[in-house]
Structure formats: structure tokens, C-alpha cells
Amino acid sequence: MLGKMKGAAMSPARSDVLEKAADPALFRTAVRSWVEATVKADRTVFSGRAGDIFYDRQQWWMAERNKVGLGTPHWPEAYGGADLSLKNQIILAEEMARAGAPVMSLFTVSLNHVPATLIRWGTEEQKTRYLPGVAKGVVWCQGFSEPGAGSDLASLRTRAVRDGDSYIINGQKIWSSYSMFAEYCILLTRTDPNVKKQAGITYFIMDMKSKGVEVRPLRQANGGAGFAEVFLTDVRIPVENRVGKENEGWTVAQSTLSAERGILVFESGERLRYVMEEFYADALRNAADWLRDSEMTREFVRLFAEMQGCRQLLRRLLRENEANAPSAFETVIYVKIISTTLRKKIGDFMLRTKGLGGQFHTQSFDEMTSDPMNIYIGSFAGTIAGGSNEIMRNVLAEKVLKMPRS
Amino acid sequence: MLGKMKGAAMSPARSDVLEKAADPALFRTAVRSWVEATVKADRTVFSGRAGDIFYDRQQWWMAERNKVGLGTPHWPEAYGGADLSLKNQIILAEEMARAGAPVMSLFTVSLNHVPATLIRWGTEEQKTRYLPGVAKGVVWCQGFSEPGAGSDLASLRTRAVRDGDSYIINGQKIWSSYSMFAEYCILLTRTDPNVKKQAGITYFIMDMKSKGVEVRPLRQANGGAGFAEVFLTDVRIPVENRVGKENEGWTVAQSTLSAERGILVFESGERLRYVMEEFYADALRNAADWLRDSEMTREFVRLFAEMQGCRQLLRRLLRENEANAPSAFETVIYVKIISTTLRKKIGDFMLRTKGLGGQFHTQSFDEMTSDPMNIYIGSFAGTIAGGSNEIMRNVLAEKVLKMPRS
Amino acid sequence: MSGIACSFGHYARAGTRAVPTSQRSELFGNQNVTPCNEDLVTFSENICEVLTTVCDRRSVHAYFDGGNDLDLTLWDRATELGWLGIGVSEEFGGLGLGPRGLDVLFRSLGQNVSPGPFCSTLVGAQWLSECTALDVAKQFVSAVVAGTLSLGIPVAPGGVSMKMQGGRITGESETLLIHPRTRLSILPVNNEGEAGFALVPVGAGDADLARIELWDRTNSIGRVKCRNVAPAAVIPDPRGRAVDLLRCYLALAVASDSVGGARAIADQTVAYLKLREQFGRPLASLQALKHRAADLYVAIVKAEQVLECAIDAADGDVASAGMWAALAKAAASEAYLSVADDCMQLHGGVGFTWEFDCHIYLKRALLNRQLAGDNRALRDLAAGQLTEATLAGITTAEFAA
């Protein structure tokens, strides 16, 4: 079995877990026992710690994953990845969800958006310089949205002006997740204001330690502070940090955005399954009041069915992505709308089951995946960000149903 | 008391019922005993009759009302009306609803739209000639909508061309309620196709017996045949039947349409109250299954509350109409949307309480006010006609909330 | 026409197995392998093609008004083309495509609001093929596949049983999904204390079928009055597995019909919005209507995905199959109704006329909501099964590989 494993000997990072990759069943077992043991360790390491442990815990978790070669599991081997098959990626995501392992939210951009962009558009030097750092825990953020350019991203106004071997940047970015922790930023700027808005955009890698970069955390509706505004004043970016050609950044950005439609969403769907299953098991264990109200139990099984349907849809999306099927364009819209609204409904449902108690503010330190109020209020990030559900409906109507533009 | 009653002696039609008009409480009692006795007679006269008794029954009911001076209760005395105060009109509508008296749907246009138009815009000759007939049971229909001009009424294309002392009409009208029974039609036509669409419209009274008028009944989704298409081929209308000036019909039509926002809707709200109250009492009497399902009883009381709120809103509308308050413009939109969607929800709810039995087709001959499937399917007439609820939302957003036109 | 539908056609027309087993399993896989999606898609396209011709809009309307025998025409055509054996396994002359094959057929029939005894008959046959002794099953199921037998089944399996004493049944049945010409019905019986089902000859003098007229005239229901009737066969069901399976298959069929119908009327509505102009532009260009249209498809996709889970579960024969079928039927029929309702509204005035299709879809959606049991009852059932599984530490959310 080992001998047959494709490329098993090629990578120095191959671990006990990765060695099982050729056999899905064995791989699942290996992942399961590793992740369960490691997450248990996590609870020991971080339990009882005060202060903002989010960053430390994320870095610890990345390091642990790295030890078994799972830092960048879906990346090609050439860039230090484990090059897992889709099937194994699914197994990995399922097991992470099952064990309640930390969501790698700090690394969302570095793990997904950065490779989706650089592998296709980056120079060899850029790839060699930046990609290896990701598995070592280098944090990236995204500098796309602006106060006046959210859904209408192409109308962005942050200026980049060429000055010898570098560009001078001035402007303001917003909704930049974890930018307070980031070492680098993938940045969209306007280099030509006199052409059609999509045509004058240039894409950069920006060092967050550059002079003139100021990060101001924004507080979210649920009290969290995951994103920030980034103010850019005469920031100098060397020409070699440009990704793609000048004024062709819009095309590059499409690769970046496509990173949001794969295994990332899949894992969050899997986690929702366990949230719901555990929620129901808990209710039964505690003989919760709401179980005696058939209106509520009917609603629960309705949501439970929606959750299962959503997982099924996510599986379809992964298959379509893998096959480069054009239908993935349609599916990803349904996934976006259905999964984000489902999360909101589940949060609201759970809140109601807790009655007045659901309104008590708890100072939970975890990623709060299972606190109803956090699920509910946090769900707006999903329905608004990444192309609001309103934009998604426009696209569905115009691009899929071919209804004419007004 | 009698001596003080304003104008009591002036009208020869003053009856025992109308004599009580000065005292609302007495008036209510008088109306109640009269309507209960008469409706009971109705059941005797028409029970067991086969065939389409709708027309006969409507005419019988108009005749009965006429006997006590209630044929045209809300009209001014000068045109043969009872000139009831708003308070008494409300009482009358309440009592009609309470007794389950026939809805005067055959006379909707003649009782409401015709006077709203002629009293303001008609010549003395037109008023004298046409208004007295209404109480005697002359049926009118409305020739406004066309296949290509529904919500966008002003784009109508039925042509009227002046030819000496008359106009020649060619075109097609649709959704013309009870036009198969009508003797006259209030008709909108295009006289000038070369100006802004609202500016080239002329308003006529058309004799339905004119040569070239062909009525083809349309079957409705619930199987009923209340409306029809009206085909007009070289129909000749004398000039004296024009209402208002040539090309000024759009303004005249606004008066016609305003008739739809008063006591007419109020009465239907009152009827819904009794439908719901009787439905609940019936359920209790029969110990209906759904009463043991708290999801259903909660839904019922929610709808019951909405119904009551809707009645409250209708009372507000009547007050605002009476006071010529500008807020009536806003209120009538809410009334339209809320009352029509409520009717649909109630129909659907009742259907569900009947389970499979709700799907059995019953050949009911009455106006079917209480058959759930008829309430449900029939409700679309409400949500679509008279300015669809979508148009209403546009108007609410643009005219009331002042959101800019796109 | 692709080879697959031709195979079906040829196979059925010849009355014998024209396509060798090996070739067919290559096309559709054996029961252990999920049939390849592409084959099913092609199959579905072929059924659609036939239905578009036979069961076109005009014919359906004429049938609705009592003006033709579309139900019978369609039945004959289905027999010819081998559709009636799509679900049951090869030993009955079927194609063995199981729940997945039935889904394809019912979805297409739903798309075309097709009349005829398909649902009751094919659900009944599938159930018989799995719940009865092989000889009994062979006798009846093969007749179904050959197009010579249609079946009646309870509208809501799990309802009241008829009393059976000394091998004879007397009394009035619960409501059945049954075509007026159907001569055999599956009836729940209490056979001297033992729960089960009986196959009862219908329409003879001692078992009258009283039809009940429905708002949805594409379906037929009725009740059977039995006077001392001897059943053709009895299927004991002491542990309630048979009733659960019957409900499961019926729920799946109604769910498939519902998503098919919902998608068809939504497509038709979007097409109408593109044609119809108001204020000088197509209605489809109005953003509020675009969002409404998008919402229709979101609702449909949600229901389709739950149904997909349920078909997976039934196909994989997992323990929670009944639960998922119940949830899928509830989700799909509710989506169908809300879609059909909004489509009538989006059509405006013409949608409210008898001549347009909206009311036919709407009435079928309304009936579907009640078939296989009220959705509240189905969800209560599902909640009970979820509770049982959860208490036993068993997950119901694992996909059937």
C-alpha cells in the first residue's frame, strides 16, 4: 500500500497522517485520531487563559497542523502543499468539523486567496518569496473594499501612482479581516482613473509594516473586532510587488475572489451539522422545554433538513469545481444565499429555545461557534459580505435566468 | 326625535329603517331586524334553485334594499340616495356583514364607480338619465383594462375616432367584471395617439346593446366566470355620451378609481371578521383536530389579530376620507396590501385545517365567501387587480417614502 | 433521441429484455453503484421529450376540462416506452433503478402536470416488490410493468385500517389515491388483530369505488366500500416496516412531482416576464421581480437538495430513509406551493384565468401538500425518528456514501 502511494516519498513533510492519503478510509482514521488528540491538547494549553488568545491559539493550531503536513493541505506540492485529492480534502474538512477543531479564520486569506492569486498570476520570485511563509503562520489580509466600494468593488478609489521603481499609495480600505495581525496585504488600487472603472485597477502585495499604513480595528455588531479599516498615506510599494500588469488588476482579482467558493465554505457547512446535532442531543439530555412544543420541533427538523440539503449542495459545488463545470457559477450563488440565510435561521431558532436566557450576555472567549446570539448576529457577516445576498440575486436573475438588465 | 331628523321628510323613499338614521343605536337596531328578516327570506326564495342564480339573487336583493330606501344608501339625496352619514354607512356595512347579506358585487360599478364619476364630471342630462336607474337594478361594467394595459392603464389602445355626432370605437377590453350582465359600460378610449399617453384619452358611457359590442366571458382560476373580455368593432357612441372633454378622460378616470377606496373595502373587512369568528365557533362546536395543535391555534390568533388590525385600519381610512386628509393616500395603499394578503393567508389557513378534505371540490353556488379554496384562490383577484400589490409597493416607496425613481 | 431512451423504448416494445443486463448495468450501474448522473440526465431528457409532445399544455388543459383521455394515452405511451418498470428490479422485468429512477420519472410527470395513475401504481409496485413474497410480487408487479395493471394506495399511509375477519373485508376504506379505472388497491387492514395490508379487487360489485372530485383534476382519489370482499393477497406488517416503506416511497414520489412542477412553473413564469411589457419595458427587467424570480429558484434548489438527501438515503437503504423522505416531501410540497402561488401573482391578471397554466400547478401543489400525510404530521414523525436515533447515539446526517 505504502509503496503504491503516489509521490509519497517526494515530500519531506509527509507524515503518518499523509502517508495514509492513498486510502480514504485509512486517511480518515488517521486524521481523526490525530485531530482528536491534538484538539484535546489545545483545550489543555488554552483553557483558563485570559486576554485575547485568538491569535496565539490560531498560530499554535497552524504549527500543529504543520507538524503533520496539514498546514496547506490543498496546495500543490510544488508550493509546499500536501496536494490532497478532493476526496481527502473533504475527509479532512469533515473531521475538522467533527472534532470541533479551531476554524483557521486568521489564515483565511493566506491559505486561500493568496495561493489562488499568486499561483496563477505571481512571478516565480513572488511565489518563492511569499508562499512558503503561509504554512509557517504568516498572516495576510485583503485590501479590496472601500467605504464607497463594497458591492460595487470596481469603483474603488485608492490611488497608486508610479514613482520610479515604486508606486505611491493613498487611500482607505475597509472590512479588512484580521489586518491588525497581518504582515502582508493583497491590495487593489486605481492606477488609471480615466478609463472604464474595471480597466484602471492594479494589484499589489503590500508589506503591512510599510511607512504610512495605519490599521484601525472596527468593532462588529456582536462585539467582536475581527476587521479593521486600513488607512494608506503615501505608502511606497516596490514595482516587484505588483501582481500582474499595471491596470490589469481586475482580472487578477477574479482569481482571488474565486477562492471563496470551495472547501472553505464546505467546512463551515460541516460544522453547522455538528452544531445542530449537538444542540439536539443536548436538548434531549436536558429535557429542554421546547421539545414538548411541536411547533418548535417541527421547525427544528425543517432546519435540520435544510442543513442537510445545504451540505448536499456543497458537495455538488465541490464536484463541479473539480470538473470545471460551468454550472458551478450557478451553484455557488445558491450556496451563498442558502448557507448564509440558514445560519441566521438556526441562530434565531436556538435563541428562541433559550427564551429570556438567550438574551443574557456571555463573555465567551472561543470562536463562539455555538453561542446562539453570536451565530445569529454574526450571520449578517455572511449575508452581507462576499457579495451581499442582494447582489447574488441580481446575478442569479441576470446571468443565470437571463433576465434583461434594467 | 323624528322632528329633528335632517331632511327626513324630504325623500319619499324614507322608510322605517331610514327614519331611525338620526340615532345610530336605533338605526343599527332597525337595520339589524330588517336585514335579518330579509336575508332569511332570501334563503327561502333561493334555496334549492339550480342553475346560475347569481343574477336573479342580486337583482332580488337590490329590489329588497330599495324597498327600505337602502338601494343607494351612500348617495346624495339629490340623486335618489339616502345620504347616510359616514357613521351610519359603517353601521349599515357592519350589519350587512353580520347578517351575511349578499355582497352586491353585480352592482359594484353602478353603485360606486358610476356616481363617483358622473356626480363630478357628468352633464346634468347624463346624471338625470343614468343615476336613477342604478337603484332600479341597471347593471354597469367598466371598460378600462386591456390585454396590454393593466397596471400601466394609460397605455390603453382602444381607439375612438370622431365621426360627426358620434365616435367610432375599435379595440378590446379585458377583466371587465359582470360585463355579460351589463347594460352600460364606462369606457376609456384613445382619441389622440400622438401625445403623452395620459393626454390622449377620452371617457365614454357606452350602451352595451350597441352594434359591434361582443362579450366573451373569461373563466377564472377558481372556476368562476365573473369577468369577461369585451371586443369592440366599429361601435358607435353618440357625442352626448362623452364624460368630460375630449382627451381629458384620464382626469375623469381618477374619480372613477377613487371609488374603490371607501366603504366598499370596509364592508369586505367586516365580512372577514364574521368568517373568522364563525370558523372558530364551528371548530369549537365540532372539536376540530387542529384546535389541539398549538402551532395552528397560534397561527389562528395571529391571523385573528391581523384581521382586527385591518378593520381598525379601514376605520382610519374612512375617517381620513371623510376629513379629506392627505394621509388617506398612504392609508389606502396599506389597506390594499394588508387586506388582500390577509385574505389569502386566511384562505390558506382554513384549507390546511381541512386537511385532504380541503382539496375536495364542492359545487357551491353561493358567493362562496366561506369556502376556503375559494377564499384562497379568489384572493389573487385582490392581490392582482385594482393596482397589483407590486404597483402598490412602488407607489408606497416613491410617493410616500420619497425614494427616487430609478 | 439518444440510445438510452431507445433502449427503453425497444426493450418495452419488444416485451422482452432487449438490452443485455451487462450493457444496462454499464449504463445505469447495478444497485450497489450509484447510477451515473449523466445517464439519469439523458434518461430524464428523453422522458421530457416524450411528455412535451404527448402531454403538452393544450392536452393538459383539455384533459382538465374533461375533453380527452390524456391519462390513458399517457399510460399506453409509458407502457410502450418501459417507464413503468423503471424502479423495480430486473426479476420483475424492471430496470432496477430504484428511488433514483422513480425520481426522474415523477419529476418529469410533475413538470408537465401529467394525469394518470402513475404515482399510486409505481409507488405501489415498488413497495410490493420489496414487501411481499416473491411469487405474489411477481404476479402483480410484472403486470404493472407490462401496463396491464394499475394500483390504488392510501393517500396517507398510516391511517385507519379496515377490519378483516375470516379472510373477508367489510367497510369503507380511508381515502385512496386511485384512478377511476383501477381495479386493484392496496388497503391497510387489521386482520384479526394483526396489522398489515391487503390487495383488494376494486370495482366489482362487492367493492365499489366512490370517486371524490378534486380541485386538482389531474389526480384521482376515492374511497372503496367493501362488502365481504376476499383480498387477492395479504401482507402482514406486525412491526410497521411495510407501512413506513409505503409512506417513504409515496413521500418521495410527491416530493419529486413537487420539485418538477415548481421548476416548470417557475421557468414558465420567467419566460412570461421576459415577453410581457409594461411601461414600455419587459417585466423581467424590473429589479423587484428579478429578486422574486431569484427567490423562486432558491426555494426550489433548497427543496431539491433535501430531496436529493432523501433519495440517497432510500437508495442506500439507510435506517433514516423514512425520516428524510418525510422531510423532503414536506419541504418540496411547501416550496411547490409557495412557488406556484407567487407565479400566479407574477403573471398578473392572466395568471388568474382558467386558460393559463398557473392554476393547474397551484391546485396540484395544494393537493401535494396533503398527499402522503399532512406536513405537520410528517415532521412530527421525523422529529420522533430523529429523537430515537439521537438517543441511540446514531447520526442521521451521514450521507449514504
Next chain:
Amino acid sequence: MSGIACSFGHYARAGTRAVPTSQRSELFGNQNVTPCNEDLVTFSENICEVLTTVCDRRSVHAYFDGGNDLDLTLWDRATELGWLGIGVSEEFGGLGLGPRGLDVLFRSLGQNVSPGPFCSTLVGAQWLSECTALDVAKQFVSAVVAGTLSLGIPVAPGGVSMKMQGGRITGESETLLIHPRTRLSILPVNNEGEAGFALVPVGAGDADLARIELWDRTNSIGRVKCRNVAPAAVIPDPRGRAVDLLRCYLALAVASDSVGGARAIADQTVAYLKLREQFGRPLASLQALKHRAADLYVAIVKAEQVLECAIDAADGDVASAGMWAALAKAAASEAYLSVADDCMQLHGGVGFTWEFDCHIYLKRALLNRQLAGDNRALRDLAAGQLTEATLAGITTAEFAA
């Protein structure tokens, strides 16, 4: 500033009845006459004017972040302006405007998501003025009107009672709506077998108030732990009328707060949509958002109308007042939540930030849904009352004159 608000101001500032009774009844009518709408509108405008200044956006946000004492500032201002006596009758130094007056005040407070012990205190005082002996009522209600006393009340009247033995209470109370500085609470007690309420001093050594932190920081709740506490007064309630009335007044207050809040956040959202441009035009010009905005107002109007019915009923003291109040609270709090939820969505990204108002309204809406009892429980209660009335042949749908 119109004369009415000035009257209020003057009256309260002087500490005596500055406006003669005759003049005030002319303005607001006596209890038998529905107060003229116009007066109430003017009154409401004046309250709004004050709140817009005192309780502006910036102050509310600062209060939410623990940066000021807006609750106390507002309380002082309300005392000065005579708002605290708006509902209770003249014998307590109040204005006797009853439920209709309270509605105007609570609606305005809701519009501004105002903090402070208004709801619990004014509901409690209104209730005391009607449920206790005149001397007891006078003592406490007058103190409320004078601004020297605030009250705690049960979050959901009808919950668990505390045991009272030999005139003393020991144990932990159910959750109370109670300001941290409040020193007197209305508590349900079981006084040696007899149901009733006790007025209990809070905050002294033997009756600690344990605060519970809420997501909605504009409200305060907590529980009282009593160790052998002697109540200031006991209100027996053998027939449950007092608990019904307390629930009724609380439900009305929450409903008023809800429709006020819903309208305010909807107005704010429409204003935002007009300002915010995307794709080169204001969001407000997009038809899909126009329809969404229209739907917000339809939802609000529906809730307002049910509330109107409930206030009518309470004002007219009809038997079904409690039923209507329960239904109004359920309708209004659900409308509030759905409006606040959609407003956050319609604001897009900024709506999700702490700096914008959306989350404050959303959190208050979420809390409101739970106040006065869960909406399911309230509707069950209403259904029970509707059943009783229907069986007795009494209609609940008659308007109170």
C-alpha cells in the same frame, strides 16, 4: 413648543398642579372620552423633541459603552416634564391619560432606544394605581410621579411565585425588569397558599439584587435574593386579575416600544438608502430595495393597528383587553425584530458595525420578543381566552365604542 408640552413642563417643575383640571380635561378629555388624537400627537411630538436632544444617537452609543449616565439624566428630565404621571389618574398627581398616554411615551422611548427604568416603573405604577388599596397606591404611585421612586416588575408576569411565610419572604425571585438603582420591586408571592404580589424593598442587606448582563444594554434585569424580608405591602390576587393586568400593561408597553423602535430604524434605513450610492446611483432608487422598504412599513403598520386595537380595549376596559394586549405584543415584537433584522441587512457592511445604530435596535428587538412572556405562550393565552369567549357566545372583535 406648543402649549401642551409647556403645560406639562410647568406643571411638573412647579411640583403642584399648575394646569387646572378643567383645562386639562379639555385638552385630553376625561377617562370616558377617547383623548383627542391631535392632542396626543402634539404631546408625542413634544416628547420626541426632548428625546431627540437628550437621548440623541451619540449619547445612546456612549451609554451603551458605559460612557455616561443617560438613564439617570433622562429620568430627571422625565420627572421635570411630568412624563412619569402620564398614565395614572389625577388622585396620584397624574394626568390620567391611561394606556393611550403610556403608549405615546413608550413609543417615543422606543424610537430613541432610550435607557432607564421607565417601562418597569410606569407599568408597575399604573398597575398599583388600579390594584391596591388607595392609601397604599397613593404612597407609592405619588412617589413615582414625583420621580423619587422607581420599580422593578417580573419580566414575565405569571411565572414562579416566591414563598411568603409569617409575613416574610425568603428565596430567589424570578427574573425582574429592574434598574440597578431601583429600591422597590413588585414580586409575585404565594402568601401561605394565597396568590398575590408583594412590594419588596430591594438593595438592602437582606434583599440583594443580582444583575444579569444583557446583549441589549439599554435595559436592565436581575434577580432578587431575599432573606427573611418583610414586604412593604401585599396585594392579594386570589382570582388572578392582578397578574393578568400586570401582564397586560407590560405587554402594551413592550408593544409600544417595539413599534416605536421599528419605525425609527426603518426611517433611518430609508434615509441611509437615499444617501448611499452604489454603481453610480442611490441605493434607494433600486426597485428591489424599494419593495423591501415598502414591506418594512407594511409590517409596521400591521403591528401598529393591532396595538391600536389593544390600546382601545385596555382604554375601554373591555374583558378581552388582556387577549388583545398579548396579541399586540407578539405581533409588535415580531415585526420589530424582522424590521430591525432587514434594516441591518439593508445597511450593508456599515450596519454590521458597532458604530451604527442597527445593532442597538436589533438587540432591543430581540429582548422585547422575550419580555412580558414568550410570544408562543402569549398566543396560547390569547387562544385560551378566545375559546372561552367564543364558547360563552361573546365576541372579542367589537371595538370599544
